[in-house]
Amino acid sequence: MSEPRRIDPVERAHLRDAEGYAPPISRYTPSPDLGGLVRRYWLPVWSLPPGHRSVQRVLQYPVCLLVVTDADAWLVGPVAGLSTQELAGTGWAVGAMLQPAAGSLLLGGPVTAVTDRRVDLGAVAGLDGTALAQAVRDAVGDAPADGQRQRAAVAVIEAALGPLLPVDEEGALVNAIVEHVEADPTVQRVAQLCARFGLTERTLQRLTARRIGLSPKWLIQRRRLHDAAERLRVVPEGRSPGLARLASELGYADQAHFARDFRTATGLTPREFAAEPRR
Numbered sequence: 001m002s003e004p005r006r007i008d009p010v011e012r013a014h015l016r017d018a019e020g021y022a023p024p025i026s027r028y029t030p031s032p033d034l035g036g037l038v039r040r041y042w043l044p045v046w047s048l049p050p051g052h053r054s055v056q057r058v059l060q061y062p063v064c065l066l067v068v069t070d071a072d073a074w075l076v077g078p079v080a081g082l083s084t085q086e087l088a089g090t091g092w093a094v095g096a097m098l099q100p101a102a103g104s105l106l107l108g109g110p111v112t113a114v115t116d117r118r119v120d121l122g123a124v125a126g127l128d129g130t131a132l133a134q135a136v137r138d139a140v141g142d143a144p145a146d147g148q149r150q151r152a153a154v155a156v157i158e159a160a161l162g163p164l165l166p167v168d169e170e171g172a173l174v175n176a177i178v179e180h181v182e183a184d185p186t187v188q189r190v191a192q193l194c195a196r197f198g199l200t201e202r203t204l205q206r207l208t209a210r211r212i213g214l215s216p217k218w219l220i221q222r223r224r225l226h227d228a229a230e231r232l233r234v235v236p237e238g239r240s241p242g243l244a245r246l247a248s249e250l251g252y253a254d255q256a257h258f259a260r261d262f263r264t265a266t267g268l269t270p271r272e273f274a275a276e277p278r279r
Contacts, residue, residue, distance in 0.1 A: 005029045006147065007040065012226040015057040015082075015266065020277035022056065023087065026147070028154050036167035036175060037105075039063065039097040041154045045145045047090040058083040059225055059265060062178055062212045064103035064111065066096040066121070066157065070140075073121035073133035075106060077114025078213050082266055092144035094136050094153045096161075100178045101171025104211050105164045115213035132160045173197070174211040177204075181219045185227065188251035190216045224250045225265050228258070232274040241274040 007027050016022040023046035030038035039061075048054060060083045065076040070091060076083075103111040106126035121129030139152040167175070177197060181187050187196075193216055194201050204216050212219075227250055235241045247258035262270045 012230040013059045013061055015059065015229060015273075017054045017056055018276060019054075021054050023054075024145070026145075026150055028151070031158055033165065034158055034161060035099075036172065037099050037102045037161050037164055038158075039099055041157070042095045042097065043093065043144070043150050043153070044095075045092045046087050048088055050089075052088070054087045056085045056087060057266070058085070059222065059229060061097065061182075062208075062214055062219055062222065063100055064098045064106070064114065066098060066106075067093055068095075068121070068133045068136040068153075069093045070137060073129060073136075074118040075103075075114065075121055075124050075129075076118040077103070077111065077116060079116055080214060080218065081116075081264070092140065094140065094150075094157070096157050099167075099171075100174045100212050101167050102161070102164065103213070105168070105171065110210045111213035112209055113213075126164060127160050132156065135160075170207070171211065174207060177208070178212070178219060182223050182226075185223070185251075187220060187223075190220070193220075221261060222265075224252075225262060228262060228270065229266075229273065232270055235274045241271060243270055246270070 005028060007029055011025075014022060023044040025042050025044045027043075028041040030040065046054075058079075060079045062078050064078065065074075067074050067076055098106075103114070106124050107113060108125040121127075121133055123129070135156045136153045139156050140149050143149050177193060180196060181193065187193060190201060190204065193199075194204055197204070199207070201216075208214060208216050208219065228246065231246060232241055243259065244255045247255040250258060252258040252261075259270055262268070262273070266273060268276075
C-alpha cells in the first residue's frame with residue numbers, strides 16, 4: 001500500500017459550532033487499494049480554555065465512521081439528522097470516513113442496526129476493534145499533531161481494514177449509487193436513480209436500507225442540504241442569501257419547503273445559518 005497523502009478538502013458536511021470554531025483537522029486520502037472501503041481519514045486535535053466547550057455540528061454523509069480517541073473507540077452509524085460532538089479540554093481523534101459499502105462488511109449484517117447510534121469498536125464483528133484502538137493510540141503517542149505519527153495511525157487502520165477486500169458486487173453498486181447522487185445535482189428524484197442503475201424502486205430501497213441504513217430519498221435530500229450549506233457559508237455579511245433562487249436551483253418546489261428541510265436537519269433556518277460567524 002502507498003503512503004496516505006495529506007489533503008485539505010472543502011468539507012461541506014462540517015458546520016462548525018455556533019461561534020464558527022472548528023479544531024485544526026488533518027485529512028488524508030486512503031491508499032488506492034482501500035478506495036472501495038474508505039473515503040478519507042480525518043484527525044482533529046484540540047485544546048480549549050478551561051470551562052469552554054464547543055459543540056461541533058456535522059450533516060453526516062451516508063456512511064459509517066470508525067473513530068478512535070485517547071479514551072474510547074466507536075463505529076458510528078449514519079445519522080439521519082444533525083450529528084453533534086462536544087469538545088472540551090485537550091484531546092484528539094483519529095477517524096476513518098468509510099465508503100457506503102464498508103458498514104455492512106464490518107457489521108456482518110444490515111447497517112440499519114447502527115443507524116442513528118454508535119457501537120463500541122470492540123463489539124464490531126469484522127475486526128479486532130480492541131487491538132486496533134490500542135494500536136492507533138500507540139501510533140499517535142504523545143504527539144497527535146505530528147504528521148509522521150498521524151500517517152502511522154492511518155496505516156494501522158488500513159492494515160485492519162485490508163482483510164475486508166475485495167469489495168463485494170453489491171457494495172460496489174451502492175458505492176456507485178451514492179457517488180452518482182453526490183456528484184450530479186440534476187438527480188432530484190428517486191426515479192432517476194432507478195433508471196440510471198436499472199433497479200426498481202423497491203429494490204433500490206431495500207439495497208440502501210441494507211447497505212446504508214437510509215432511504216434513496218434521504219440521499220438526494222442530504223446532497224441538497226450539503227450544497228445549501230456550502231453556498232450559504234459564503235454569503236457576504238449584510239447581504240441577503242437569496243433563498244428563493246437558491247431553493248429553485250436546488251430543485252425545491254418552493255422556498256418554504258427548502259427552509260423546512262434545512263431547519264429540520266440543522267436546527268437553524270437558512271437565514272440564521274448564513275448569519276453565523278465564520279472563523
